[in-house]
Amino acid sequence: MRKLTYAMNVTLDGYTAAPGDDIGWSGDDEPGSPPSDELFQWWSDRVAAPGLSLYGRRLWDGMSSTWPTADQQPGATPAVIEFARRWRDRPKIVFSSTIDKVAWNSRLVSGDAVAEITRLKAEDGDPMDIVGATLAGAAMKAGLIDEYVLVTVPVLVGGGTPYFTTLDNWVNLALVETRAFPGGRLMTRYEKRR
Numbered sequence: 001m002r003k004l005t006y007a008m009n010v011t012l013d014g015y016t017a018a019p020g021d022d023i024g025w026s027g028d029d030e031p032g033s034p035p036s037d038e039l040f041q042w043w044s045d046r047v048a049a050p051g052l053s054l055y056g057r058r059l060w061d062g063m064s065s066t067w068p069t070a071d072q073q074p075g076a077t078p079a080v081i082e083f084a085r086r087w088r089d090r091p092k093i094v095f096s097s098t099i100d101k102v103a104w105n106s107r108l109v110s111g112d113a114v115a116e117i118t119r120l121k122a123e124d125g126d127p128m129d130i131v132g133a134t135l136a137g138a139a140m141k142a143g144l145i146d147e148y149v150l151v152t153v154p155v156l157v158g159g160g161t162p163y164f165t166t167l168d169n170w171v172n173l174a175l176v177e178t179r180a181f182p183g184g185r186l187m188t189r190y191e192k193r194r
Contacts, residue, residue: 002120003127004054006136007046007149010163011156016133018157021058025155036182037079039151044083046129047090054117055106056132057096063087068104093120095135114142137165147191148173154184 008016009026017023026035035043047053055063070076071084092106095113102108109116117139120128130136130145139145150163173190180186 002123002125003146004117004121004130004139004144005127005147005149006130006140006145007151008131008133008136008163009151009153011160012152012154013156013158014163015157015160016163017161019160021062021161022157023062025157026153035185039181039183039185040079040083042179042181042187044079044086047083048086050126051090052120052126052128053090053092054120054128054130054132054135055092055094056135057094057098058134059132060094060096060099060102064102064104114138114144117144118142133161133163133165140165140171141167143171145192147189149187149189151181151185151187 009023010016011018011025018025067084067087069084071081073080076084088104090105092102092104093109093116094102094106095109095116097110099108113135117130121144130139136145172193174193175188176191177189178187
């Protein structure tokens with residue numbers, strides 16, 4: 001059975017995006033600035049790890065508008081070039097009923113996301129990452145997420161897209177790792193207790 005991990009940057013008050021899908025709060029020094037080299041490398045290493053990424057449409061729109069050609073932009077740093085290559089190479093599934101095609105080593109699923117994720121989890125294979133709060137929320141409600149990884153940014157935005165969805169039952173978790181990054185960011189990784 002495959003392991004499913006939900007990993008995203010999150011504000012201290014629990015949001016993956018501020019109102020209007022604004023993620024400008026995720027920079028290190030000022031809104032809109034890039035993350036530290038250390039944190040960017042950590043995310044890049046996650047993208048390079050064997051496995052499959054499951055995307056919701058909104059996050060797919062943001063990632064696919066930047067990363068397919070980021071390595072070809074003037075002034076692209078070695079880290080950006082590496083991340084762009086890794087992102088393109090990683091197998092991806094995009095869950096959406098509003099788009100009709102995807103590219104960059106991806107396939108589109110327009111049917112029941114929970115049924116497809118359940119099917120994928122039952123297979124033997126490399127781990128999977130789920131990215132996008134709405135898609136992760138559906139998987140969370142269905143009890144499909146095995147691991148939660150939060151990179152908490154010390155900012156309060158007061159509203160937006162929550163990292164966690166409303167659940168019908170408690171989910172008991174065990175803290176398995178923490179790591180501090182520059183700019184006051186803190187990665188915490190939790191596994192679901194069996």
